[in-house]
Amino acid sequence: MSQAIMQSIKDYIMGEFLPGEDPAELTPTTPLISGGILDSIATLKLVMFVEETYGVNFEPHEVDKENFDTLDAIVTLLRSKISTVAP
Amino acid sequence: MEVTATAGARVLADDPASLRARISLRDFASIAVQLVLLLLLLRQFQIEGTAFVQLSAVVFAAFAVHAFLPLRWRLPFFGGLGLLSIPMVLGVTNGAWLVGIGFVLIGICHLPLSARLRTALLLLAGALLIAMRAKLLPVPWSEAIWPILGSMFMFRLIAYFYDLRHDKQPVTPAQSVSYFFMAPNACFPLFPVIDFKTFRRSHYAADAHATYQRGVSWMARGVVHLILYRYVYYHLTLAPAEVDTPAELSQYMVSNFLLYLRVSGLFHLVVGMLMLFGFCLPETHKQWLMASSFTDFWRRINIYWKDFMQKIFYFPAVMALKRFGTTNAITLATLYVFVLTWFLHSYQWFWLRGSWLFVPQDILFWTLLGVLVVVNSLIEIKHGRNRRALGKPSWSWRRLATTVGKTYLTFWFICILWSFWTAESVRDWLALWSGLNGALTPQALLFPAVILAVVLAGAAVEMRTSVRPAGGAARQLTLERATTVAWLAALVLISVEGVHTRLGGEVATFVHSLRSGHLSRLDNAKLERGYYEGLMSVNRFNSQLWEVYSKKTDNWLAGQGAGLKRFVDGFAQYELIPSFASSTPYGTVTMNRWGLRDQDYAPQRPADTLRVAVLGASSVMGWGVGDGQTFEALVEERLNTQSPAVPFKRFELLNFGVPGYQPPQQLMAFQRALKLQPNAVFFVATGRESSRSASYLAEAVHKQLPMPIPQLQRILEKAGVTPGMEQAAALKLLLPHAEEILSAVYASIGRDAARSAIKAVWVFLPQVREGSWQEETPAALRAARDAGFEIVDLGDVYRGRDIATIRLAEWDDHPNGLGHRLVAERLYSELAARAATLLAPPAPLSTVEATTK
Numbered sequence: 007m008s009q010a011i012m013q014s015i016k017d018y019i020m021g022e023f024l025p026g027e028d029p030a031e032l033t034p035t036t037p038l039i040s041g042g043i044l045d046s047i048a049t050l051k052l053v054m055f056v057e058e059t060y061g062v063n064f065e066p067h068e069v070d071k072e073n074f075d076t077l078d079a080i081v082t083l084l085r086s087k088i089s090t091v092a093p
Numbered sequence: 094m095e096v097t098a099t100a101g102a103r104v105l106a107d108d109p110a111s112l113r114a115r116i117s118l119r120d121f122a123s124i125a126v127q128l129v130l131l132l133l134l135l136r137q138f139q140i141e142g143t144a145f146v147q148l149s150a151v152v153f154a155a156f157a158v159h160a161f162l163p164l165r166w167r168l169p170f171f172g173g174l175g176l177l178s179i180p181m182v183l184g185v186t187n188g189a190w191l192v193g194i195g196f197v198l199i200g201i202c203h204l205p206l207s208a209r210l211r212t213a214l215l216l217l218a219g220a221l222l223i224a225m226r227a228k229l230l231p232v233p234w235s236e237a238i239w240p241i242l243g244s245m246f247m248f249r250l251i252a253y254f255y256d257l258r259h260d261k262q263p264v265t266p267a268q269s270v271s272y273f274f275m276a277p278n279a280c281f282p283l284f285p286v287i288d289f290k291t292f293r294r295s296h297y298a299a300d301a302h303a304t305y306q307r308g309v310s311w312m313a314r315g316v317v318h319l320i321l322y323r324y325v326y327y328h329l330t331l332a333p334a335e336v337d338t339p340a341e342l343s344q345y346m347v348s349n350f351l352l353y354l355r356v357s358g359l360f361h362l363v364v365g366m367l368m369l370f371g372f373c374l375p376e377t378h379k380q381w382l383m384a385s386s387f388t389d390f391w392r393r394i395n396i397y398w399k400d401f402m403q404k405i406f407y408f409p410a411v412m413a414l415k416r417f418g419t420t421n422a423i424t425l426a427t428l429y430v431f432v433l434t435w436f437l438h439s440y441q442w443f444w445l446r447g448s449w450l451f452v453p454q455d456i457l458f459w460t461l462l463g464v465l466v467v468v469n470s471l472i473e474i475k476h477g478r479n480r481r482a483l484g485k486p487s488w489s490w491r492r493l494a495t496t497v498g499k500t501y502l503t504f505w506f507i508c509i510l511w512s513f514w515t516a517e518s519v520r521d522w523l524a525l526w527s528g529l530n531g532a533l534t535p536q537a538l539l540f541p542a543v544i545l546a547v548v549l550a551g552a553a554v555e556m557r558t559s560v561r562p563a564g565g566a567a568r569q570l571t572l573e574r575a576t577t578v579a580w581l582a583a584l585v586l587i588s589v590e591g592v593h594t595r596l597g598g599e600v601a602t603f604v605h606s607l608r609s610g611h612l613s614r615l616d617n618a619k620l621e622r623g624y625y626e627g628l629m630s631v632n633r634f635n636s637q638l639w640e641v642y643s644k645k646t647d648n649w650l651a652g653q654g655a656g657l658k659r660f661v662d663g664f665a666q667y668e669l670i671p672s673f674a675s676s677t678p679y680g681t682v683t684m685n686r687w688g689l690r691d692q693d694y695a696p697q698r699p700a701d702t703l704r705v706a707v708l709g710a711s712s713v714m715g716w717g718v719g720d721g722q723t724f725e726a727l728v729e730e731r732l733n734t735q736s737p738a739v740p741f742k743r744f745e746l747l748n749f750g751v752p753g754y755q756p757p758q759q760l761m762a763f764q765r766a767l768k769l770q771p772n773a774v775f776f777v778a779t780g781r782e783s784s785r786s787a788s789y790l791a792e793a794v795h796k797q798l799p800m801p802i803p804q805l806q807r808i809l810e811k812a813g814v815t816p817g818m819e820q821a822a823a824l825k826l827l828l829p830h831a832e833e834i835l836s837a838v839y840a841s842i843g844r845d846a847a848r849s850a851i852k853a854v855w856v857f858l859p860q861v862r863e864g865s866w867q868e869e870t871p872a873a874l875r876a877a878r879d880a881g882f883e884i885v886d887l888g889d890v891y892r893g894r895d896i897a898t899i900r901l902a903e904w905d906d907h908p909n910g911l912g913h914r915l916v917a918e919r920l921y922s923e924l925a926a927r928a929a930t931l932l933a934p935p936a937p938l939s940t941v942e943a944t945t946k
Contacts, residue, residue, distance in 0.1 A: 022477070024481055027481075040375065045388075046408075050411055065259070066411075072294065
């Protein structure tokens with residue numbers, strides 16, 4: 007499941023923010039915010055995408071470098087959200 | 094669990110943080126060598142003053158101890174260092190108050206109450222402190238603690254409380270103390286807004302050696318920024334009134350914006366210093382000259398502020414508004430952030446200066462920047478943002494040209510906006526643009542060409558930089574160290590007198606000018622304008638003058654300032670209030686019935702008496718010294734006790750000094766003096782007589798004051814100045830006639846004195862700051878001689894004296910008691926030595942001579 011989530015988010019990032027770039031370069035640990043790929047607007051667009059796709063809600067304080075700097079971190083946060091909302 | 098010992102400290106070998114925190118002796122030695130070079134550089138260039146150089150020595154020594162402490166002791170050690178630095182800078186009593194207030198605020202955050210109640214208590218404590226800062230309540234501590242207390246808590250408390258509520262990781266006392274009382278903060282009222290979560294998460298989050306090296310590199314970069322700043326500040330800045338041509342306009346715009354180098358330099362220094370204690374913090378500024386759009390500018394300049402606003406206000410606002418759609422939410426939240434930025438800027442000003450700052454330029458600047466960022470954001474939402482790349486960005490001439498074009502345009506647009514923001518008034522800013530009507534010379538291309546070259550080089554470098562550095566971390570570290578050592582060594586070398594004096598006189602003078610921190614000629618002019626006008630008009634941003642004034646207590650000589658003058662109709666505008674008395678920390682200030690700061694004198698001059706009307710400004714009146722301590726009073730006493738060989742039994746020196754009086758106003762003072770029948774007048778002149786005369790005339794024109802003599806009216810007409818004209822515009826037209834204005838003033842006084850058989854003596858009294866404001870003195874001296882004055886030049890009266898011993902305070906260059914005694918001694922000597930000339934009344938002129946003179 008984690009792989010599927012990661013792939014979906016990766017696809018979104020590649021399509022939305024990194025068109026034309028080599029997908030192989032975007033690894034689970036590539037720095038997204040500190041590496042300049044996600045700025046504030048891009049982060050918010052990504053947040054909205056994840057919220058809509060997975061039916062979760064992020065708190066404002068969760069939208070930070072700790073949770074959104076890598077694909078790994080995003081998936082970890084998302085999994086914790088999904089497990090909370092799951093019946 | 095395996096335990097190893099490193100440099101006397103026992104670390105847990107399987108604890109990654111402990112492993113990251115270790116540094117080999119070899120690596121430590123390489124950092125230590127660089128710190129020694131850096132300390133030399135700070136000392137050689139007197140970066141941020143002696144207190145900072147001393148604090149840096151303490152901090153670097155503390156680093157040497159800290160680097161070998163067990164990890165668990167390092168944060169408490171750093172916190173302790175911070176606490177210790179406060180009394181070092183502020184003194185024990187004030188330091189204790191500051192720390193005490195800080196602990197109360199931190200304590201409130203941790204009370205076992207609901208978040209809402211704690212918020213209310215924090216607001217209450219804030220309101221109490223605001224009332225104290227605004228002097229609505231008395232305080233037992235010195236005002237000196239406010240800027241530092243403000244810089245420690247005004248924003249950090251918000252970030253701290255926010256994270257306390259949301260971050261699940263428990264906060265330790267060492268983290269709290271370290272966060273609020275960071276060691277370098279005691280020296281810097283302007284301090285980056287460091288995020289609490291980032292601060293504690295970053296503690297040894299990366300390899301210690303790499304973190305230390307980055308810290309040293311950033312400090313070196315900070316020093317380079319500060320030296321560049323000095324170049325701009327001392328050699329490039331222009332006053333708005335000096336902008337007459339397109340070349341000067343571009344120089345004004347660029348230099349005004351580049352003054353921001355001081356903030357970026359200081360922030361690099363501060364953050365670099367924190368990194369020496371293991372905090373692997375992010376960049377505070379990222380090549381801010383290279384912004385290619387307004388959103389890009391916002392992201393590159395003062396990144397910590399942007400992150401603070403984003404975390405505390407922007408993201409919560411967007412999340413709350415997202416039901417209106419992403420685009421609408423982002424638009425509204427961005428505008429909200431800019432309104433708040435404007436407000437918080439005023440809030441910051443309040444803590445640092447004690448008054449609220451609400452000026453139209455601020456509101457308009459933030460509104461305009463907010464709108465521009467929103468427009469940029471909307472474009473980015475719709476079309477995406479360029480320049481994101483995973484690997485090395487692709488190189489193309491077309492891409493380079495586009496980047497350079499966008500960056501170049503953004504730079505100039507920001508320069509224009511910045512000039513508006515920092516202008517003293519909207520009118521002053523509008524008057525700047527008349528420079529476009531001046532002569533178009535090849536120099537007009539200088540700044541546009543230099544900026545283009547910088548942007549071109551910067552864009553080429555940025556395009557070659559990838560997200561992930563090539564060659565690995567070790568190579569990166571080696572490169573960083575080599576670059577830093579090269580910069581440090583080169584700058585230390587050039588700063589050595591034996592080296593730069595060998596490079597020729599011009600280079601030596603230039604390097605020497607950069608080696609000391611002092612006010613630029615423009616800020617000195619402002620300081621001394623305050624000296625003359627009693628006004629404290631200080632640039633709101635990034636000005637060293639602002640820092641000098643920030644040390645000034647708000648009630649500085651309040652007794653003297655309050656009610657000292659009264660407004661009068663006519664050209665002089667104001668005069669001292671008769672029979673007024675006030676007590677100041679420097680003694681009593683008493684005015685006699687004639688409105689002179691002096692003892693009482695009969696309206697009729699007694700027989701056998703030399704009655705001298707002493708005309709001048711605040712230094713004559715005796716700003717900052719008590720009655721009887723002015724040089725005028727001391728000379729009078731000396732003349733009466735040790736009378737020179739002249740045919741007078743008594744000497745009366747009448748003090749006609751009025752703070753803020755400019756040479757043209759002395760025309761009115763002299764007319765008042767004539768009523769008291771003087772037989773001599775001493776016109777006490779000082780620096781920049783001509784340009785100050787032109788400035789006053791421009792003010793008089795703007796206020797439509799009647800000209801006291803027809804000669805001044807004729808000059809106005811010749812210069813094309815019309816009544817009611819804007820002061821800045823009038824000044825530009827009058828400055829070329831400044832010497833003529835002064836000559837007219839002197840000639841009028843000289844002529845009237847001759848008509849009334851009054852000996853006219855022109856006394857030159859220099860500024861206490863040796864050598865300043867002297868450029869117009871030879872011309873003023875010539876004008877005085879031509880007008881018939883005898884000349885007494887006291888130009889060397891303060892020579893060789895330490896300015897700190899003869900002026901009132903760092904922010905007030907009036908002579909103190911010692912200064913007045915020196916002047917009195919010197920003036921008496923001159924009078925005694927030339928008594929036959931200076932203290933003998935002239936023979937009355939015949940009517941024919943008087944009219945033709």
